[in-house]
Amino acid sequence: MRNASFYAGLKLGLPIMIGYIPLGFAFGVLAVKNGMDAFWAVMLSVFVFAGAGQFIAVSMLGAGASFLSIGAANFLVNLRHVLMSAALVLPWKHLPFSWKIFLSYFQTDEIFAANISYHKSGGEVTVTQVLTLALVAQSGWILGTFLGAVSGGLISNVEALGLDFALPAMFTALLVPLLVDRIQIIVCLTGAVLSLCFMEAGFDRWSIIFATLLSASLGLYLSLQKEKN
Known part of the structure:
Protein backbone atom coordinates (compact mmCIF):
# COMPACT_ATOMS: atom_id res chain seq x y z
CA MET A 1 0.00 0.00 0.00
CA ARG A 2 2.63 2.52 1.06
CA ASN A 3 4.98 1.39 -1.72
CA ALA A 4 2.22 1.84 -4.29
CA SER A 5 1.54 5.36 -3.00
CA PHE A 6 5.25 6.17 -3.07
CA TYR A 7 5.65 5.05 -6.68
CA ALA A 8 2.49 6.92 -7.67
CA GLY A 9 3.90 10.12 -6.18
CA LEU A 10 7.28 9.47 -7.78
CA LYS A 11 5.69 8.95 -11.20
CA LEU A 12 3.76 12.20 -10.87
CA GLY A 13 6.67 14.19 -9.45
CA LEU A 14 9.46 13.26 -11.86
CA PRO A 15 8.13 15.15 -14.92
CA ILE A 16 7.59 18.24 -12.77
CA MET A 17 11.06 17.89 -11.25
CA ILE A 18 12.61 17.79 -14.74
CA GLY A 19 10.62 20.84 -15.76
CA TYR A 20 11.51 22.70 -12.59
CA ILE A 21 15.27 22.41 -13.10
CA PRO A 22 15.43 24.98 -15.95
CA LEU A 23 12.88 27.17 -14.15
CA GLY A 24 14.89 27.06 -10.95
CA PHE A 25 18.03 27.71 -12.97
CA ALA A 26 16.48 30.85 -14.47
CA PHE A 27 15.43 32.00 -10.99
CA GLY A 28 18.92 31.37 -9.57
CA VAL A 29 20.51 33.40 -12.34
CA LEU A 30 17.99 36.23 -11.90
CA ALA A 31 18.43 36.26 -8.12
CA VAL A 32 22.21 36.57 -8.31
CA LYS A 33 21.99 39.24 -11.00
CA ASN A 34 19.70 41.27 -8.74
CA GLY A 35 22.24 41.24 -5.92
CA MET A 36 21.08 38.25 -3.88
CA ASP A 37 23.71 35.94 -2.42
CA ALA A 38 23.68 32.45 -3.95
CA PHE A 39 23.10 30.86 -0.52
CA TRP A 40 19.99 32.94 0.15
CA ALA A 41 18.66 32.29 -3.33
CA VAL A 42 18.77 28.56 -2.61
CA MET A 43 17.26 29.07 0.85
CA LEU A 44 14.40 31.00 -0.74
CA SER A 45 13.61 27.97 -2.89
CA VAL A 46 13.82 25.68 0.14
CA PHE A 47 11.63 27.67 2.53
CA VAL A 48 9.38 29.69 0.21
CA PHE A 49 8.98 27.56 -2.94
CA ALA A 50 6.65 30.05 -4.59
CA GLY A 51 7.67 29.95 -8.24
CA ALA A 52 6.31 33.14 -9.76
CA GLY A 53 6.35 34.80 -6.34
CA GLN A 54 10.11 34.24 -6.08
CA PHE A 55 10.70 35.77 -9.51
CA ILE A 56 8.62 38.79 -8.50
CA ALA A 57 10.46 39.14 -5.20
CA VAL A 58 14.00 39.15 -6.60
CA SER A 59 13.01 41.43 -9.50
CA MET A 60 11.47 43.94 -7.09
CA LEU A 61 14.45 43.66 -4.73
CA GLY A 62 16.73 44.45 -7.65
CA ALA A 63 14.60 47.49 -8.43
CA GLY A 64 14.87 48.70 -4.83
CA ALA A 65 11.26 48.01 -3.82
CA SER A 66 10.30 47.83 -0.15
CA PHE A 67 9.46 44.55 1.59
CA LEU A 68 5.90 45.82 2.04
CA SER A 69 5.52 46.29 -1.72
CA ILE A 70 6.98 42.85 -2.39
CA GLY A 71 4.60 41.30 0.11
CA ALA A 72 1.60 43.09 -1.41
CA ALA A 73 2.55 42.02 -4.94
CA ASN A 74 2.93 38.40 -3.87
CA PHE A 75 -0.38 38.54 -2.01
CA LEU A 76 -2.20 39.60 -5.17
CA VAL A 77 -0.45 37.08 -7.41
CA ASN A 78 -1.08 34.21 -5.01
CA LEU A 79 -4.77 34.88 -4.41
CA ARG A 80 -5.39 32.05 -6.89
CA HIS A 81 -4.32 29.65 -4.15
CA VAL A 82 -7.63 30.32 -2.42
CA LEU A 83 -9.40 28.73 -5.39
CA MET A 84 -6.85 25.93 -5.57
CA SER A 85 -7.35 25.15 -1.89
CA ALA A 86 -11.10 24.95 -2.41
CA ALA A 87 -10.57 22.48 -5.26
CA LEU A 88 -8.51 20.22 -2.99
CA VAL A 89 -11.20 19.93 -0.31
CA LEU A 90 -12.74 16.83 -1.88
CA PRO A 91 -9.53 14.98 -2.90
CA TRP A 92 -7.98 15.60 0.54
CA LYS A 93 -11.08 15.19 2.70
CA HIS A 94 -9.82 11.95 4.28
CA LEU A 95 -6.29 13.21 5.06
CA PRO A 96 -5.43 14.19 8.67
CA PHE A 97 -5.87 17.92 9.29
CA SER A 98 -2.27 18.37 10.45
CA TRP A 99 -1.02 16.85 7.20
CA LYS A 100 -3.29 19.10 5.16
CA ILE A 101 -1.67 22.15 6.75
CA PHE A 102 1.83 20.86 6.04
CA LEU A 103 1.13 19.64 2.50
CA SER A 104 -0.55 22.92 1.55
CA TYR A 105 2.91 24.53 1.63
CA PHE A 106 3.93 22.53 -1.45
CA GLN A 107 0.92 23.31 -3.64
CA THR A 108 2.45 25.14 -6.57
CA ASP A 109 0.38 25.33 -9.75
CA GLU A 110 2.09 22.30 -11.28
CA ILE A 111 1.85 20.12 -8.17
CA PHE A 112 -1.77 21.15 -7.72
CA ALA A 113 -2.55 20.20 -11.32
CA ALA A 114 -0.85 16.82 -10.88
CA ASN A 115 -2.81 16.15 -7.68
CA ILE A 116 -6.14 17.06 -9.29
CA SER A 117 -5.37 14.99 -12.39
CA TYR A 118 -4.42 11.98 -10.25
CA HIS A 119 -7.62 12.26 -8.22
CA LYS A 120 -9.79 12.55 -11.34
CA SER A 121 -8.11 9.47 -12.84
CA GLY A 122 -9.29 7.44 -9.84
CA GLY A 123 -5.94 7.21 -8.07
CA GLU A 124 -5.93 6.72 -4.31
CA VAL A 125 -4.84 9.96 -2.67
CA THR A 126 -2.66 9.34 0.40
CA VAL A 127 -0.23 11.36 2.49
CA THR A 128 2.66 9.30 1.09
CA GLN A 129 1.60 9.93 -2.50
CA VAL A 130 1.09 13.69 -2.05
CA LEU A 131 4.28 14.16 -0.02
CA THR A 132 6.42 12.14 -2.43
CA LEU A 133 5.09 14.10 -5.38
CA ALA A 134 5.80 17.39 -3.59
CA LEU A 135 9.33 16.56 -2.41
CA VAL A 136 10.41 15.11 -5.75
CA ALA A 137 9.11 18.17 -7.58
CA GLN A 138 10.68 20.64 -5.16
CA SER A 139 14.04 18.88 -5.42
CA GLY A 140 14.17 19.90 -9.08
CA TRP A 141 13.42 23.51 -8.18
CA ILE A 142 16.11 23.58 -5.50
CA LEU A 143 18.69 21.89 -7.74
CA GLY A 144 17.93 24.29 -10.57
CA THR A 145 18.19 27.28 -8.24
CA PHE A 146 21.56 26.08 -6.97
CA LEU A 147 22.94 25.55 -10.48
CA GLY A 148 21.68 28.93 -11.65
CA ALA A 149 22.91 30.77 -8.57
CA VAL A 150 26.46 29.38 -8.72
CA SER A 151 26.76 29.96 -12.47
CA GLY A 152 24.77 33.19 -12.70
CA GLY A 153 27.78 35.32 -13.39
CA LEU A 154 28.57 33.31 -16.53
CA ILE A 155 25.21 33.92 -18.24
CA SER A 156 24.35 37.32 -19.64
CA ASN A 157 20.97 36.59 -21.24
CA VAL A 158 18.53 33.99 -19.88
CA GLU A 159 16.02 34.60 -22.68
CA ALA A 160 18.58 33.61 -25.31
CA LEU A 161 18.56 30.09 -23.85
CA GLY A 162 14.77 29.89 -23.98
CA LEU A 163 14.49 29.45 -20.21
CA ASP A 164 11.87 32.19 -20.01
CA PHE A 165 9.47 29.94 -21.95
CA ALA A 166 9.87 26.97 -19.60
CA LEU A 167 7.07 28.10 -17.26
CA PRO A 168 4.29 28.58 -19.86
CA ALA A 169 5.40 25.38 -21.60
CA MET A 170 5.00 23.39 -18.38
CA PHE A 171 1.60 24.93 -17.65
CA THR A 172 0.43 23.97 -21.14
CA ALA A 173 1.67 20.41 -20.77
CA LEU A 174 -0.15 20.05 -17.45
CA LEU A 175 -3.37 21.65 -18.68
CA VAL A 176 -4.00 19.76 -21.91
CA PRO A 177 -4.52 16.27 -20.36
CA LEU A 178 -7.18 17.75 -18.03
Whole structure:
Protein backbone atom coordinates (compact mmCIF):
# COMPACT_ATOMS: atom_id res chain seq x y z
CA MET A 1 0.00 0.00 0.00
CA ARG A 2 2.63 2.52 1.06
CA ASN A 3 4.98 1.39 -1.72
CA ALA A 4 2.22 1.84 -4.29
CA SER A 5 1.54 5.36 -3.00
CA PHE A 6 5.25 6.17 -3.07
CA TYR A 7 5.65 5.05 -6.68
CA ALA A 8 2.49 6.92 -7.67
CA GLY A 9 3.90 10.12 -6.18
CA LEU A 10 7.28 9.47 -7.78
CA LYS A 11 5.69 8.95 -11.20
CA LEU A 12 3.76 12.20 -10.87
CA GLY A 13 6.67 14.19 -9.45
CA LEU A 14 9.46 13.26 -11.86
CA PRO A 15 8.13 15.15 -14.92
CA ILE A 16 7.59 18.24 -12.77
CA MET A 17 11.06 17.89 -11.25
CA ILE A 18 12.61 17.79 -14.74
CA GLY A 19 10.62 20.84 -15.76
CA TYR A 20 11.51 22.70 -12.59
CA ILE A 21 15.27 22.41 -13.10
CA PRO A 22 15.43 24.98 -15.95
CA LEU A 23 12.88 27.17 -14.15
CA GLY A 24 14.89 27.06 -10.95
CA PHE A 25 18.03 27.71 -12.97
CA ALA A 26 16.48 30.85 -14.47
CA PHE A 27 15.43 32.00 -10.99
CA GLY A 28 18.92 31.37 -9.57
CA VAL A 29 20.51 33.40 -12.34
CA LEU A 30 17.99 36.23 -11.90
CA ALA A 31 18.43 36.26 -8.12
CA VAL A 32 22.21 36.57 -8.31
CA LYS A 33 21.99 39.24 -11.00
CA ASN A 34 19.70 41.27 -8.74
CA GLY A 35 22.24 41.24 -5.92
CA MET A 36 21.08 38.25 -3.88
CA ASP A 37 23.71 35.94 -2.42
CA ALA A 38 23.68 32.45 -3.95
CA PHE A 39 23.10 30.86 -0.52
CA TRP A 40 19.99 32.94 0.15
CA ALA A 41 18.66 32.29 -3.33
CA VAL A 42 18.77 28.56 -2.61
CA MET A 43 17.26 29.07 0.85
CA LEU A 44 14.40 31.00 -0.74
CA SER A 45 13.61 27.97 -2.89
CA VAL A 46 13.82 25.68 0.14
CA PHE A 47 11.63 27.67 2.53
CA VAL A 48 9.38 29.69 0.21
CA PHE A 49 8.98 27.56 -2.94
CA ALA A 50 6.65 30.05 -4.59
CA GLY A 51 7.67 29.95 -8.24
CA ALA A 52 6.31 33.14 -9.76
CA GLY A 53 6.35 34.80 -6.34
CA GLN A 54 10.11 34.24 -6.08
CA PHE A 55 10.70 35.77 -9.51
CA ILE A 56 8.62 38.79 -8.50
CA ALA A 57 10.46 39.14 -5.20
CA VAL A 58 14.00 39.15 -6.60
CA SER A 59 13.01 41.43 -9.50
CA MET A 60 11.47 43.94 -7.09
CA LEU A 61 14.45 43.66 -4.73
CA GLY A 62 16.73 44.45 -7.65
CA ALA A 63 14.60 47.49 -8.43
CA GLY A 64 14.87 48.70 -4.83
CA ALA A 65 11.26 48.01 -3.82
CA SER A 66 10.30 47.83 -0.15
CA PHE A 67 9.46 44.55 1.59
CA LEU A 68 5.90 45.82 2.04
CA SER A 69 5.52 46.29 -1.72
CA ILE A 70 6.98 42.85 -2.39
CA GLY A 71 4.60 41.30 0.11
CA ALA A 72 1.60 43.09 -1.41
CA ALA A 73 2.55 42.02 -4.94
CA ASN A 74 2.93 38.40 -3.87
CA PHE A 75 -0.38 38.54 -2.01
CA LEU A 76 -2.20 39.60 -5.17
CA VAL A 77 -0.45 37.08 -7.41
CA ASN A 78 -1.08 34.21 -5.01
CA LEU A 79 -4.77 34.88 -4.41
CA ARG A 80 -5.39 32.05 -6.89
CA HIS A 81 -4.32 29.65 -4.15
CA VAL A 82 -7.63 30.32 -2.42
CA LEU A 83 -9.40 28.73 -5.39
CA MET A 84 -6.85 25.93 -5.57
CA SER A 85 -7.35 25.15 -1.89
CA ALA A 86 -11.10 24.95 -2.41
CA ALA A 87 -10.57 22.48 -5.26
CA LEU A 88 -8.51 20.22 -2.99
CA VAL A 89 -11.20 19.93 -0.31
CA LEU A 90 -12.74 16.83 -1.88
CA PRO A 91 -9.53 14.98 -2.90
CA TRP A 92 -7.98 15.60 0.54
CA LYS A 93 -11.08 15.19 2.70
CA HIS A 94 -9.82 11.95 4.28
CA LEU A 95 -6.29 13.21 5.06
CA PRO A 96 -5.43 14.19 8.67
CA PHE A 97 -5.87 17.92 9.29
CA SER A 98 -2.27 18.37 10.45
CA TRP A 99 -1.02 16.85 7.20
CA LYS A 100 -3.29 19.10 5.16
CA ILE A 101 -1.67 22.15 6.75
CA PHE A 102 1.83 20.86 6.04
CA LEU A 103 1.13 19.64 2.50
CA SER A 104 -0.55 22.92 1.55
CA TYR A 105 2.91 24.53 1.63
CA PHE A 106 3.93 22.53 -1.45
CA GLN A 107 0.92 23.31 -3.64
CA THR A 108 2.45 25.14 -6.57
CA ASP A 109 0.38 25.33 -9.75
CA GLU A 110 2.09 22.30 -11.28
CA ILE A 111 1.85 20.12 -8.17
CA PHE A 112 -1.77 21.15 -7.72
CA ALA A 113 -2.55 20.20 -11.32
CA ALA A 114 -0.85 16.82 -10.88
CA ASN A 115 -2.81 16.15 -7.68
CA ILE A 116 -6.14 17.06 -9.29
CA SER A 117 -5.37 14.99 -12.39
CA TYR A 118 -4.42 11.98 -10.25
CA HIS A 119 -7.62 12.26 -8.22
CA LYS A 120 -9.79 12.55 -11.34
CA SER A 121 -8.11 9.47 -12.84
CA GLY A 122 -9.29 7.44 -9.84
CA GLY A 123 -5.94 7.21 -8.07
CA GLU A 124 -5.93 6.72 -4.31
CA VAL A 125 -4.84 9.96 -2.67
CA THR A 126 -2.66 9.34 0.40
CA VAL A 127 -0.23 11.36 2.49
CA THR A 128 2.66 9.30 1.09
CA GLN A 129 1.60 9.93 -2.50
CA VAL A 130 1.09 13.69 -2.05
CA LEU A 131 4.28 14.16 -0.02
CA THR A 132 6.42 12.14 -2.43
CA LEU A 133 5.09 14.10 -5.38
CA ALA A 134 5.80 17.39 -3.59
CA LEU A 135 9.33 16.56 -2.41
CA VAL A 136 10.41 15.11 -5.75
CA ALA A 137 9.11 18.17 -7.58
CA GLN A 138 10.68 20.64 -5.16
CA SER A 139 14.04 18.88 -5.42
CA GLY A 140 14.17 19.90 -9.08
CA TRP A 141 13.42 23.51 -8.18
CA ILE A 142 16.11 23.58 -5.50
CA LEU A 143 18.69 21.89 -7.74
CA GLY A 144 17.93 24.29 -10.57
CA THR A 145 18.19 27.28 -8.24
CA PHE A 146 21.56 26.08 -6.97
CA LEU A 147 22.94 25.55 -10.48
CA GLY A 148 21.68 28.93 -11.65
CA ALA A 149 22.91 30.77 -8.57
CA VAL A 150 26.46 29.38 -8.72
CA SER A 151 26.76 29.96 -12.47
CA GLY A 152 24.77 33.19 -12.70
CA GLY A 153 27.78 35.32 -13.39
CA LEU A 154 28.57 33.31 -16.53
CA ILE A 155 25.21 33.92 -18.24
CA SER A 156 24.35 37.32 -19.64
CA ASN A 157 20.97 36.59 -21.24
CA VAL A 158 18.53 33.99 -19.88
CA GLU A 159 16.02 34.60 -22.68
CA ALA A 160 18.58 33.61 -25.31
CA LEU A 161 18.56 30.09 -23.85
CA GLY A 162 14.77 29.89 -23.98
CA LEU A 163 14.49 29.45 -20.21
CA ASP A 164 11.87 32.19 -20.01
CA PHE A 165 9.47 29.94 -21.95
CA ALA A 166 9.87 26.97 -19.60
CA LEU A 167 7.07 28.10 -17.26
CA PRO A 168 4.29 28.58 -19.86
CA ALA A 169 5.40 25.38 -21.60
CA MET A 170 5.00 23.39 -18.38
CA PHE A 171 1.60 24.93 -17.65
CA THR A 172 0.43 23.97 -21.14
CA ALA A 173 1.67 20.41 -20.77
CA LEU A 174 -0.15 20.05 -17.45
CA LEU A 175 -3.37 21.65 -18.68
CA VAL A 176 -4.00 19.76 -21.91
CA PRO A 177 -4.52 16.27 -20.36
CA LEU A 178 -7.18 17.75 -18.03
CA LEU A 179 -9.36 18.91 -20.94
CA VAL A 180 -11.47 15.80 -21.38
CA ASP A 181 -14.94 17.20 -22.13
CA ARG A 182 -16.66 20.13 -23.85
CA ILE A 183 -17.29 22.17 -20.69
CA GLN A 184 -13.64 22.00 -19.60
CA ILE A 185 -12.49 23.11 -23.06
CA ILE A 186 -14.96 26.02 -23.05
CA VAL A 187 -13.83 27.10 -19.56
CA CYS A 188 -10.18 26.89 -20.58
CA LEU A 189 -10.63 28.95 -23.75
CA THR A 190 -12.86 31.47 -21.96
CA GLY A 191 -10.29 31.92 -19.20
CA ALA A 192 -7.49 32.44 -21.71
CA VAL A 193 -9.43 34.99 -23.77
CA LEU A 194 -10.67 36.91 -20.72
CA SER A 195 -7.20 36.97 -19.22
CA LEU A 196 -5.77 38.52 -22.38
CA CYS A 197 -8.65 41.01 -22.57
CA PHE A 198 -8.23 42.07 -18.95
CA MET A 199 -4.47 42.36 -19.45
CA GLU A 200 -4.94 44.61 -22.48
CA ALA A 201 -7.47 46.66 -20.49
CA GLY A 202 -4.79 47.41 -17.90
CA PHE A 203 -5.80 45.08 -15.06
CA ASP A 204 -2.24 43.68 -14.94
CA ARG A 205 -1.93 40.82 -12.39
CA TRP A 206 -5.61 41.08 -11.47
CA SER A 207 -6.44 39.87 -14.98
CA ILE A 208 -5.71 36.25 -14.09
CA ILE A 209 -7.83 36.40 -10.93
CA PHE A 210 -10.82 38.01 -12.67
CA ALA A 211 -10.57 35.65 -15.65
CA THR A 212 -10.39 32.63 -13.33
CA LEU A 213 -13.45 33.70 -11.32
CA LEU A 214 -15.55 34.41 -14.41
CA SER A 215 -14.54 31.31 -16.36
CA ALA A 216 -15.01 29.10 -13.27
CA SER A 217 -18.47 30.63 -12.75
CA LEU A 218 -19.28 29.85 -16.38
CA GLY A 219 -18.09 26.28 -15.87
CA LEU A 220 -20.33 25.92 -12.80
CA TYR A 221 -23.33 27.29 -14.70
CA LEU A 222 -22.77 24.94 -17.65
CA SER A 223 -22.32 21.96 -15.31
CA LEU A 224 -25.60 22.76 -13.52
CA GLN A 225 -27.41 23.11 -16.84
CA LYS A 226 -26.00 19.79 -17.96
CA GLU A 227 -27.27 18.08 -14.81
CA LYS A 228 -30.76 19.52 -15.32
CA ASN A 229 -30.88 18.18 -18.84
